[in-house]
Amino acid sequence: LICIGFEGTAEKTGVGIINSKGEVLFNKTIIYTPPVQGIHPREAADHHAETFVKLLKEALAVVPLEKIDLVSFSLGPGLGPSLRVTATTARALSLSINKPIIGVNHCISHVEIGKLKTDAVDPLTLYVSGGNTQVLAYTGKKYRVIGETLDIAIGNCLDQFARHCNMPHPGGVYVEKYAKNGNKFIKLPYTVKGMDISLSGLLTAAMKKYDSKERIEDVCHSLQETSFSMLTEITERALAHTNKAEVMLVGGVAANNRLKEMLNVMCAEQNVDFYVPEREFCGDNGAMIAWLGILQYLNGKRMDLNDTKPISNYRSDMVEVNWIPEENN
Ligand code: ATP
Ligand code: FE2
CATH class of the missing domain: 3.30.420.40 (ATPase, nucleotide binding domain)
Incomplete structure (x- = not known):
C-alpha cells in the first residue's frame, strides 16, 4: 500500500509518500516566509495553494500517480485557511484518482513517525x-x-x-x-x-x-x-x-x-x-501525515468525503486509536 500525505496546518506545506513497510519514497517541505513579521492566515493559504501543486508534480515524478493507493492529509489542529487549502488539495486528488481519503491529527503524526524512525x-x-x-x-x-x-x-x-x-x-x-x-x-x-x-x-x-x-x-x-x-x-x-x-x-x-x-x-x-528522530522527521513533513494515514487505513478506518472538514482545534484525545495493539495498552 502506498500513501501520499499532505501537511499544511500552518505556514509550511509538505508532501510525502510512504509505503506500508514504512519506506519513505518522497518527502519535501516548503516554508512560507512572510515579507513582514507574523503569518497572515490568508497569505499562508495562498502560498499553500501554489506550493502544493509544485510539490505534487515533484512527488509524482518520483512515484507515478497509478501507484498511489491512499490519500492522507492533516485535518487539524491548525489555521483555518491553511487547513482548508490542504483538505481541498487532498479531496481533489482523491476524487480524481478514485482512491480513499483519510484526514489525520497533526500532533499524533509527529509521534507515529517518530516511533517509526527510532526504536521507541x-x-x-x-x-x-x-x-x-x-x-x-x-x-x-x-x-x-x-x-x-x-x-x-x-x-x-x-x-x-x-x-x-x-x-x-x-x-x-x-x-x-x-x-x-x-x-x-x-x-x-x-x-x-x-x-x-x-x-x-x-x-x-x-x-x-x-x-x-x-x-x-x-x-x-x-x-x-x-x-x-x-x-x-x-x-x-x-x-x-x-x-x-x-x-x-x-x-x-x-x-x-x-x-x-x-x-x-x-x-x-x-x-x-x-x-x-533525525531532523527530517522532527519538523512538520508530509511523510508523517502519510504514515498515520496508512496506520489508520490498514486498521479499518474509512472516511467519507463529508468527514473531511478541517478541525482547527483537533485535540489528540478526539482521535480513536485503532492501530495500537491491545497488549500495548
Ligand atoms: P508546528 O506547525 O509543528 O508548530 P513549526 O511550523 O514551528 O511546526 P518546526 O520546523 O517544527 O516548524 O519548528 C520551527 C521552530 O524550531 C522555530 O521556532 C525555530 O526557531 C526552532 N528551532 C530550529 N532550530 C532550533 C535550534 N537549534 N534551537 C532551538 N530552536 C530551534
Ligand atoms: Fe508540527
Missing part, C-alpha cells in the same frame, strides 16, 4: 516547535496531552526574542549559537504550574535584560537554561504519572543540543530510554 515503542513525547509545546502520551486507549504551554510555544518564544535582538530567522538556531558563549546565569521567571508551563513572562523579562545591556550571550544562555529546565521538569513529572519507559523529543526545537543534553541527563537519572 510507547514513548512519552515532548513535542516542541514554533506553534506547539506539549507532552503527549498514549494512555487509556487515547493519545493525551499530559502537559502543555499555557501561552506561547517554546519555538515562538525563542523566535520572538531573537527578532527583538535583530537576529535572523529561525531565531532558535541563533539563540543556541549565542548561548554557547554565555557564562553568567541571569535569573529569569520560571513558571511551572502542575503539568503546564508559561513562557510569555520569561520572554518579556529576557527582552528587558537585553535592553538593559546585559551581554546577549548571557541572556541567550539564561533563556535556554530557564525554559529548557521547565520543559525537562514537566517531562520528568509526566514520566512519574504515566510510568512510561521511554522519552521521545520531536518538533523543530528538537534540533537544539542543549535541550537534548538536559533531557538525556534526566532520562539517564530516571533510567528510561531517550530518542530523537
Whole structure:
C-alpha cells in the first residue's frame, strides 16, 4: 500500500509518500516566509495553494500517480485557511484518482513517525516547535496531552526574542549559537504550574535584560537554561504519572543540543530510554501525515468525503486509536 500525505496546518506545506513497510519514497517541505513579521492566515493559504501543486508534480515524478493507493492529509489542529487549502488539495486528488481519503491529527503524526524512525515503542513525547509545546502520551486507549504551554510555544518564544535582538530567522538556531558563549546565569521567571508551563513572562523579562545591556550571550544562555529546565521538569513529572519507559523529543526545537543534553541527563537519572528522530522527521513533513494515514487505513478506518472538514482545534484525545495493539495498552 502506498500513501501520499499532505501537511499544511500552518505556514509550511509538505508532501510525502510512504509505503506500508514504512519506506519513505518522497518527502519535501516548503516554508512560507512572510515579507513582514507574523503569518497572515490568508497569505499562508495562498502560498499553500501554489506550493502544493509544485510539490505534487515533484512527488509524482518520483512515484507515478497509478501507484498511489491512499490519500492522507492533516485535518487539524491548525489555521483555518491553511487547513482548508490542504483538505481541498487532498479531496481533489482523491476524487480524481478514485482512491480513499483519510484526514489525520497533526500532533499524533509527529509521534507515529517518530516511533517509526527510532526504536521507541510507547514513548512519552515532548513535542516542541514554533506553534506547539506539549507532552503527549498514549494512555487509556487515547493519545493525551499530559502537559502543555499555557501561552506561547517554546519555538515562538525563542523566535520572538531573537527578532527583538535583530537576529535572523529561525531565531532558535541563533539563540543556541549565542548561548554557547554565555557564562553568567541571569535569573529569569520560571513558571511551572502542575503539568503546564508559561513562557510569555520569561520572554518579556529576557527582552528587558537585553535592553538593559546585559551581554546577549548571557541572556541567550539564561533563556535556554530557564525554559529548557521547565520543559525537562514537566517531562520528568509526566514520566512519574504515566510510568512510561521511554522519552521521545520531536518538533523543530528538537534540533537544539542543549535541550537534548538536559533531557538525556534526566532520562539517564530516571533510567528510561531517550530518542530523537533525525531532523527530517522532527519538523512538520508530509511523510508523517502519510504514515498515520496508512496506520489508520490498514486498521479499518474509512472516511467519507463529508468527514473531511478541517478541525482547527483537533485535540489528540478526539482521535480513536485503532492501530495500537491491545497488549500495548
Ligand atoms: P508546528 O506547525 O509543528 O508548530 P513549526 O511550523 O514551528 O511546526 P518546526 O520546523 O517544527 O516548524 O519548528 C520551527 C521552530 O524550531 C522555530 O521556532 C525555530 O526557531 C526552532 N528551532 C530550529 N532550530 C532550533 C535550534 N537549534 N534551537 C532551538 N530552536 C530551534
Ligand atoms: Fe508540527
